[in-house]
Amino acid sequence: MRIYGDSISGNCLKVKWTADLLGQPYDWIETSVLTAETRTPDYLAMNPAGQVPLVVFADGRPLAQSNAIILHLAEESALIPADAYDRAKMLEWLFWEQYSHEPYVAVARFQKHYLGKDVEPRIMDRGKGALKLLDDELAKRDWLVGGALTLADIALVAYTRVAEEGGFTLADYPAVVRWIARVEAALGI
Secondary structure (H helix, E strand, O other): OEEEEOOOOHHHHHHHHHHHHHOOOOEEEEOOOOOOHHHOHHHHHHOOOOOOOEEEOOOOOEEEOHHHHHHHHOOOOOOOOOOHHHHHHHHHHHHHHHHHHHHHHHHHHHHHHHOOOOOOHHHHHHHHHHHHHHHHHHOOOOOOEOOEOOHHHHHHHHHHOOHHHHOOOHHHOHHHHHHHHHHHHHHOO
């Protein structure tokens, strides 16, 4: 399996961390978004959306979108709860991450840290709202779903752990800070 990913991308790192945790061998192919390596004709032939991460399996089949990839990699593992309700709650967090967290926390980080731009107040406000929701939930439990590490934790920790690079103050979210440490320890990062 080949993983095309940019090491600055939380979406790419969650794929790497999932594969590492599950002991799945892969070749990492560093593919920079900043230098438009995802826009070359060869890359676009594999992934017409021109995004990372992209996994190409041994049989040549490609799979894009980080949460689809980690779901595929973790099939039949403890990272996906066996209980149907817990599994649905995990999926709920994965969908929320891509719709209500990543577009604000990750976008603020990219704009501020990598592009050197000011971040719109609306993006900051929504990012703070996402972090507060996460903090409120994690004040009630150690893990997001089912009392153990799941794909929900891996997906959400990817950008949350570097939120300060986007101008957010993680100390304002103490339950999140404790959870980040738990997830990083579980992943060995």
